[in-house]
Amino acid sequence: MNNILRCYQGKRTLVTGGLGFIGSSLAIRLVELGARVTVVDSSVPGCGADEANLKPVRDSVAVLYRDIADTSALENHIRSADLVFNLAGEVSHTHSMKWPRRDAELNALAQLRFLESCARLRPGIRIVYAGTRQVYGRPRYLPVDENHPFCPVDFNGIHKAVAIQYHLLYAELGKLDAVVLNLTNIYGPRMALWEPCQGFLSVFLRRMLQRQQLQIFGDGSQLRDPLYVDDAVEAFLLAGAVPQLPSRLYNLGGPQALGLIQIAETCSRIAGGPPPALRPFPPDHKQIDIGNYRADWTRIRTELGWQPRTLFSEGISRALLFYQAEPRYHLRLDDPGPACGVRDELQDPLNLRRAAS
Ligand SMILES: NC(=O)c1ccc[n+]([C@@H]2O[C@H](COP(=O)([O-])OP(=O)(O)OC[C@H]3O[C@@H](n4cnc5c(N)ncnc54)[C@H](O)[C@@H]3O)[C@@H](O)[C@H]2O)c1
Numbered sequence: 001m002n003n004i005l006r007c008y009q010g011k012r013t014l015v016t017g018g019l020g021f022i023g024s025s026l027a028i029r030l031v032e033l034g035a036r037v038t039v040v041d042s043s044v045p046g047c048g049a050d051e052a053n054l055k056p057v058r059d060s061v062a063v064l065y066r067d068i069a070d071t072s073a074l075e076n077h078i079r080s081a082d083l084v085f086n087l088a089g090e091v092s093h094t095h096s097m098k099w100p101r102r103d104a105e106l107n108a109l110a111q112l113r114f115l116e117s118c119a120r121l122r123p124g125i126r127i128v129y130a131g132t133r134q135v136y137g138r139p140r141y142l143p144v145d146e147n148h149p150f151c152p153v154d155f156n157g158i159h160k161a162v163a164i165q166y167h168l169l170y171a172e173l174g175k176l177d178a179v180v181l182n183l184t185n186i187y188g189p190r191m192a193l194w195e196p197c198q199g200f201l202s203v204f205l206r207r208m209l210q211r212q213q214l215q216i217f218g219d220g221s222q223l224r225d226p227l228y229v230d231d232a233v234e235a236f237l238l239a240g241a242v243p244q245l246p247s248r249l250y251n252l253g254g255p256q257a258l259g260l261i262q263i264a265e266t267c268s269r270i271a272g273g274p275p276p277a278l279r280p281f282p283p284d285h286k287q288i289d290i291g292n293y294r295a296d297w298t299r300i301r302t303e304l305g306w307q308p309r310t311l312f313s314e315g316i317s318r319a320l321l322f323y324q325a326e327p328r329y330h331l332r333l334d335d336p337g338p339a340c341g342v343r344d345e346l347q348d349p350l351n352l353r354r355a356a357s
Pocket of ligand 1: 016017018019020021022023040041042043044045047048049050067068069086087088089090091106110130131132133160183184185186187192199
């Protein structure tokens with residue numbers, strides 16, 4: 001174990017979004033490190049919440065089924081926390097374009113309410129927030145470092161940029177010890193494969209599991225730097241553990257920048273499926289496509305000693321093995337949801353409040 005991570009022994013941690021993909025992976029690791037973990041998650045419809053994600057540690061984790069904006073319900077938990085990992089949010093760019101106000105509620109307003117409470121009840125507490133590369137928009141240069149301007153191309157990117165700025169402002173004002181990790185495409189066990197619009201790696205894994213052909217929009221040359229979830233979790237743990245942080249914003253990226261066609265070919269080979277096919281971009285995807293992306297993670301390597309370790313072929317094989325253990329469950333074959341990716345109930349903001357209550 002990295003020596004610095006010994007500090008988690010007995011630490012009281014709040015993990016928002018802890019029923020989701022990355023949050024649950026982090027919660028499991030925190031329990032392994034001896035931390036006391038409370039998860040806050042309102043199981044927002046259309047996001048990746050799944051009770052089963054916490055199965056390995058369910059008896060050791062307290063779960064509050066609450067919206068992070070529901071600050072009165074969280075008061076005592078915020079007051080008694082030593083550290084917050086803030087991963088609550090909606091990842092879907094497509095959802096954000098269909099329902100921008102819903103995305104604003106989830107990714108911006110709820111965050112502001114939550115941060116206000118943290119600053120009031122636990123001034124100065126360390127908060128590690130899950131930002132996104134989407135805030136940079138179409139990169140002006142590669143690799144993208146933390147000085148790249150924020151130019152988001154979709155509502156998700158705009159609202160995440162706002163939430164990042166809230167965190168940075170609270171830190172600047174000395175009210176919270178906030179730090180933001182801008183994540184690239186994260187993949188691994190516990191992604192919501194059954195849920196449409198969760199990004200191309202979720203779609204690829206779903207199709208790999210069924211040995212179906214993978215499809216790529218465009219010419220397949222677009223670069224991405226996928227990051228295995230365990231490596232991302234390691235970065236959250238370091239950002240939570242280092243006593244004095246030299247910076248407030250860090251970019252995370254994977255160890256390799258690969259063309260989408262390379263990614264798809266690797267996936268097809270590992271799954272034993274047919275070779276991938278190229279397809280023209282649907283107009284709604286083209287509008288929000290960011291072209292090539294590769295993160296410059298020099299800052300976090302230099303300042304916190306983090307670097308991505310898992311090569312894509314290794315990580316995607318591990319992920320596939322995880323889903324192959326229970327394919328029917330992960331694909332929800334016995335409980336099919338909407339096939340087309342459109343969920344009418346998401347349009348009704350009241351559903352958010354109902355899900356939270
Ligand atoms: N997965 C990626 O590739 C990726 C990339 C960039 C950034 N991120 C960020 O990382 C975080 C976690 O992403 P993930 O992939 O684990 O998504 P996920 O959908 O699997 O998990 C997010 C969880 O947050 C919960 N949630 C959302 N809004 C909430 C609220 N207001 N109150 C309480 N719970 C709420 C959802 O119910 C869900 O369980 C998100 O903030 C996302 O924007 C993820």
